[in-house]
Amino acid sequence: MAQPDEEAARMAAERQSMLIKPPGALGRLEALAIRLAAWQGTLKPSADRVRIVVFAGDHGVAEEGVSAFSQSVTAAMVRQFARGGAAVSVLVRSLGADLEVINLGTVEETGPVTGVPDLRLGPGTANFVRGPAMTERQLAQALRAGRDAAERARSGGVQIFIGGEMGIGNTTAAAALASALLGETAEALAGPGAGLGTEGVRHKAEVIRRALALHGPYLGDPLEVLRRLGGFEIAALAGAFVACAQQGLPVLVDGFICTAAALAAERLCPGAAGWFLYAHASAEPGHKRMLTALDGKPLLDLGMRLGEGSGAAVALPLLRLACALHSGMATFDEAGIAGKAP
Numbered sequence: 001m002a003q004p005d006e007e008a009a010r011m012a013a014e015r016q017s018m019l020i021k022p023p024g025a026l027g028r029l030e031a032l033a034i035r036l037a038a039w040q041g042t043l044k045p046s047a048d049r050v051r052i053v054v055f056a057g058d059h060g061v062a063e064e065g066v067s068a069f070s071q072s073v074t075a076a077m078v079r080q081f082a083r084g085g086a087a088v089s090v091l092v093r094s095l096g097a098d099l100e101v102i103n104l105g106t107v108e109e110t111g112p113v114t115g116v117p118d119l120r121l122g123p124g125t126a127n128f129v130r131g132p133a134m135t136e137r138q139l140a141q142a143l144r145a146g147r148d149a150a151e152r153a154r155s156g157g158v159q160i161f162i163g164g165e166m167g168i169g170n171t172t173a174a175a176a177l178a179s180a181l182l183g184e185t186a187e188a189l190a191g192p193g194a195g196l197g198t199e200g201v202r203h204k205a206e207v208i209r210r211a212l213a214l215h216g217p218y219l220g221d222p223l224e225v226l227r228r229l230g231g232f233e234i235a236a237l238a239g240a241f242v243a244c245a246q247q248g249l250p251v252l253v254d255g256f257i258c259t260a261a262a263l264a265a266e267r268l269c270p271g272a273a274g275w276f277l278y279a280h281a282s283a284e285p286g287h288k289r290m291l292t293a294l295d296g297k298p299l300l301d302l303g304m305r306l307g308e309g310s311g312a313a314v315a316l317p318l319l320r321l322a323c324a325l326h327s328g329m330a331t332f333d334e335a336g337i338a339g340k341a342p
């Protein structure tokens with residue numbers, strides 16, 4: 001695991017105390033700048049070079065009727081990511097960030113989509129109510145795809161890594177995964193996802209309960225939990241997040257599904273979460289429990305529940321502004337302003 005630079009953190013904290021403001025007056029933006037300084041090993045950090053990697057995949061458990069949308073939406077959205085019409089496409093343009101989209105296995109073929117490598121590991125995962133979601137080989141390949149994306153980002157000079165996901169049914173997989181990892185009930189983690197009503201959420205919790213009963217004896221090992229209950233995109237995110245932590249590349253974690261992947265990453269590689277920031281509180285009710293388990297305090301709470309990395313993209317300007325204030329403000333000495341009253 002990479003280690004943050006504590007000397008850079010100390011110097012950044014000292015600089016914060018010298019800037020022309022009452023100590024602490026910039027609230028959490030101060031701690032954010034200091035953490036980025038420690039992660040980047042520099043007094044004046046920046047969050048200019050950012051990459052969003054969206055992993056897409058379909059879920060066998062969708063056949064249980066756990067989503068308000070049809071699986072064809074997953075492939076359709078992959079095409080939109082590339083064509084520029086999706087929310088994340090607009091956000092990356094607006095932020096000047098890079099976007100990578102990786103199809104790990106949609107039910108519908110997307111056809112050739114410019115700029116989207118087709119790493120399909122199958123036509124979606126298997127239905128985990130009947131057996132494991134992935135084979136060992138599929139899990140290894142998904143983890144590898146995530147690791148490769150993190151390594152490309154690192155070697156490309158990216159300063160902040162954002163993972164995104166697209167997969168109809170993936171809030172069921174994320175809830176099942178988190179339920180197994182946290183020892184929480186299915187009811188505590190099942191929510192509306194992309195748009196279920198009350199009865200739909202009740203059915204979704206029942207489906208998760210059945211899956212947990214089936215896989216129960218094998219849920220002691222986080223890798224096996226990921227293989228049995230996860231998804232291609234969730235495993236890829238977990239692989240990417242572990243690799244980011246190992247290389248010292250900070251991660252801005254998006255919503256419900258990405259946080260489930262962050263939880264899996266922390267269980268696979270304890271200490272990895274030391275490199276994660278949580279962008280926002282998803283409207284999906286179970287998200288809070290995952291954040292509590294990770295001791296994560298989201299930056300924003302806008303009621304978002306889109307995925308695609310969109311919540312992280314929306315939070316990115318806060319990181320940039322924290323860095324700009326930290327680097328650009330004058331110190332009391334420079335401004336010739338007296339400090340505290342004698």
Ligand SMILES: O=C(O)c1ccc[n+]([C@@H]2O[C@H](COP(=O)([O-])O)[C@@H](O)[C@H]2O)c1
Nearest residue numbers: 067167169170171193194255256282307
């Ligand atoms: O990121 C979130 O917090 C979030 C919360 C609810 C839904 N989503 C998105 O909605 C899709 C999954 O919803 P569902 O109901 O099909 O499981 C998937 O493509 C996610 O990106 C995302």
Ligand SMILES: Cc1cc2nc[nH]c2cc1C
Nearest residue numbers: 069073166194306307308
């Ligand atoms: C249209 C649509 C877009 C999405 N983007 C991420 N998840 C999504 C789910 C749906 C249904």
